[in-house]
Amino acid sequence: MLLIPCPWCGERDESEFCYGGQARVSYPPDPWELDDAEWAEFLFVRDNPKGWFAERWVHTSGCRRWCDVLRDTATNRVAGSSRPGGALPEVAV
Numbered sequence: 751m752l753l754i755p756c757p758w759c760g761e762r763d764e765s766e767f768c769y770g771g772q773a774r775v776s777y778p779p780d781p782w783e784l785d786d787a788e789w790a791e792f793l794f795v796r797d798n799p800k801g802w803f804a805e806r807w808v809h810t811s812g813c814r815r816w817c818d819v820l821r822d823t824a825t826n827r828v829a830g831s832s833r834p835g836g837a838l839p840e841v842a843v
């Protein structure tokens with residue numbers, strides 16, 4: 751069982767959330783300049799690290815708000831969360 755700390759509601763069970771993929775993916779500043787391959791890479795290619803990873807989650811069964819969660823993909827340990835784009839906890843790698 752994974753407990754996710756919603757910034758608004760506090761710690762809740764994973765079953766109340768839906769995963770939204772990698773957090774903090776910047777929209778291209780000049781999307782009209784990208785060719786099809788570059789646009790496809792922006793849309794579909796994400797990091798897939800073993801270790802700490804900033805992820806987007808939405809609290810679907812709670813406040814219905816999005817948040818950023820710092821989770822270790824190898825151990826499922828959660829270091830903390832923030833409102834989208836907010837400060838996430840520092841973790842030792």
Ligand SMILES: [Zn+2]
Pocket residue numbers: 756757758759760809812813814815
């Ligand atoms: Zn919530």
